[in-house]
Amino acid sequence: MLDTDEISLQAALKQLKQAIYNHELWHKDLTRTIIGRLPCDQRDVAKDAHRHCCLGLWFYQQAPTTLRDHPAFAPLRNSHRHLHELAAQLLTKLTTETSITLADYDEFNTGLDQFRLEVKTLEREIEGILYNHDPLTGAETQLAMATELNKLAEQVQQNIQTCSIAIMNLDHLKHLNDTYGHDTGDRALSVAVRYVVEQLRPYDRVFRYNHEKFLISMPGTDLQTSYRVIERIRQKLHAIAVAYEGPQPIFITASFGLALLEANISPEQCIHHADQAMYAAKSAGRNCTRIWDAAIDDD
Template sequence: MSARILVVDDLAANVRLLEARLQAEYFDVCTATNGEEAIAAARAEQPDLILLDVMMPLMDGYETCSRIKDDPSTRHIPVVMVTALEQREDRIRGLEAGADDFLTKPIDDVTMFARVRSLLRLKAVLDELRYRESNSAMSGLGGDVHDDVDASARVVIVSTDPRATTRYAAAMPAQADVRHIHEPAAAIAAARDSADLLIVDLTAPDYDGLRLCARVRSDAATRQLPILAVVRPDDIQHAVRALDLGVNDIIHRPVDAGELAARARTQLRRKRYADRLRSHLDEGMELAVTDPLTGLHNRRYISSRLRQAMDSASNGGAPVSLLLADIDHFKRINDSHGHEAGDTVLRDFAARLLQGLRALDLAARYGGEEFVVVMPGAGLAEARIAAERLRSAVAESGFRLNDGSSVPVTVSIGVAQARRGEALDSLVRRADDALYAAKNAGRNQVQAADNAAA
């Protein structure tokens, strides 16, 4: 996969070397020679990833990374720190500044491209979620990847080394619910059980850790679960293979507790952010097709589903019928008891409507006090029976208002079955004509449209 990468280093020779390597793999490269330039370039260029040297004059890589991650316009960009430093304190400091990973000089090309591809895959997923969220019915998500640091989490640790498992568990956040698993099959089940992070020890000889990671990634229920893999420092091939399989991050043995804690926090923050984006998108999609007062589908959604059912019926599929219901004298309720009482009646009417439907029927508020029901697989006779059942359920007892009083309510209903090849507007018009016939005949009744072809 191609992407735009920002290379930041104060030494021109290092910049040229990295630029050449990346361009050879068809990456688009932009460059900066100090921290201020890097911050400005990140804002202006919006790269897909930043390779950031740690040791720079005036503003070092840690401060540069921290400022990039503090800026809402750039904090979503993965940052890989490039350093000659090997001390644990340096790695932890970088992770706490917001770095997503490290590359140690001299840089191994295989390792670099594996890490780059892994982070770019993650960013592509998050970018797609952010884009959809920004264009959804509920755009403007509150919060970001730095939120909920102290939130609880479910962590699954897979290792056959009890001492190592104990050390890994001790490094997890205090609020984490940690499960120790020794069998791959049990690990898959635990991962499906609302896990937030999976830590897999790839150094264990008792099971194939890479195969476990591959199964987690291939399972739809766990595909988005972050995986942190423990590898040997001299086993580059294993680490690269893990990253290519979709492991989110790797840490080398002997595992430093502070580094493990920092890497785990990073993965948990990312997952919470992605989960919030997905949840927000689900809410937005629900809002786009739902009437907020009654909780029923809205007119746009029901029209789309009705059109699908009519197309199926016209092509030899099951019949489809339409119920169009209108609450009788609804204006009187609003005028006599107020609009709050009217809203209460609409909500209770929707509840009674749903109680009498089949599982495959679709109900919607069509507008004002008018409701529709799409009945796939139902002919006119069956639809008329359902309409009469609804009429009776509404009329048999009054609707209780918030002040404790009760108001009598009735409904008039028009029913029509779709003709072969009929347009949606024609079906709705025939159901509407039947509805008005019911009203003109005295209300509180059901009338069916003539199903003979015009």
Template sequence: MVQESGKAAAPAAIAAGPSREEVMAVLAELEDAVADHIAWAQRWHRSAVCKLAPPRDVVSENAHYLCRFGAWLDLHQEDPIIGQNAFRTLDELHRTMHDNARWLAQRAWQDDRVPAEEYDALIDKINAFNSQVRRLEKAFRAALSDLDPLTGVRNRQTMMAELEREHERAVRTRQPCALVIADIDHFKQVNDRLGHRAGDRVLAEIAIFFQSHLRPYDSVFRYGGEEFLFCLPGTDSFQARPVIDRLRQNLSETTINLDDTRNVRLSCSFGVAAIERETSLATILEHADKALYAAKAGGRNRVMLWEDLAVGQAPRSASS
């Protein structure tokens, strides 16, 4: 049931994976880094060729911090995205490039001639930096295309490829894996009563809630409409039940802020099915969907296992 209130609650701190906005912000910084360093290299060449005093952002001991990209890297060095090995490599290339440029700019200013091999070494470092930026740009664009633009979780196209890999791994290693389909109860009421913008906000906030309340190695996908799918590796259906039941209960007690004056409380129904050796992925998804349908038919705000449905057990409710 949708519960609407007129007073907005204080937003809770949520630790989730990188959002679509965060990925886009990183991509923008990478794109600007190339343009900024082209301009920086031009200033370096002008001072070296024209025998002018090198600019401060070339010869300073902290030149790698004086450019916007270096300052951004330093500011965000504790961020999970920037802590990845690819960014540490980029940071090292960035520092080395600036160090080499500083030393060579000072030599060009003081001497009549710069050795060709030293100039070539600097150009190699500039090219290596630009190449690493381009590789990261490509990776982040690919990641962006894998994300659902509204919720920031991975989209259905990505989901199917990921589930095929997980199905193959579970069958090969005989390790358990549970798939869960979640459906927001009475979501149509949100759109009808509060408008589609409020509905979009609900979808985005619930996606964040799911990401922050599942394990780091669990996956969350936008399955379609108001449905999400979870992949829980190393977990069978019966192990998944208490995990998803806690998730269900926590969500039903969570207030979602729509704007400064309105908030809502919602619940979800869940259908759970395990990956089995002799069962195709399509059939397993059907099992989870049928379990979800039974949970909805049983009164909503419930967790239903396919195994329970197969033996005629009642859906698990908030009070059970």
């Protein structure tokens, strides 16, 4: 997940699209120069040409630091630099009246295809964060949750892997909102979710199930393993302070309910199981984890 606010991401996406559009214009000019055997722009044959085109200027000067450090950014940066190196080779042959072969064109076009692929990957990454994530907490949306759980449920049905899910609910959130204000309550939600995400594996995911509840998917785990993971998170969560303009810091706790995705019941019913287990944790005094079993539904 990118640790960048929504406004910055929207601005970055707009800048990226404009830079890509300008880069396509550069490609058209390059093709025209080669076909017409026109004098080339000397900046295009410089060793650092990739830093001075419109996209390079955005890469190295305007893009948010957190975006530049994102895994999807490095392949795009590399393919962009390689594309300019190939373009410089074509232009150097043009200016020295050396024949440009079909192999030269093919290599350039392969580089161009790879560059465009990396562009689309980064665009989808940013758009996915903007439109499939809750802007307050960074958790993924219900739509993303439904898609992911259906996929995981299918894998469970095919005996590919097991999957545990957990429902997390902050304790005394209404009291927090009423006493310190909704801004503090929102901050508590954001702090809690971002901490949970940091403690999980890259392929575990956190979704905003509703205003106060969050669903955690942990593929490849059984209930014993997921219980240990959630308990570790729960115990450490209490030590994290929520920023508040008051004499004392605010500390939060959460209650968790665990259940398995099961082959013979729907994902919705499995979510209900985890939800019921979470309410059992609330009934047990809060700040604890409960695993669903049939006795919970009977209570």
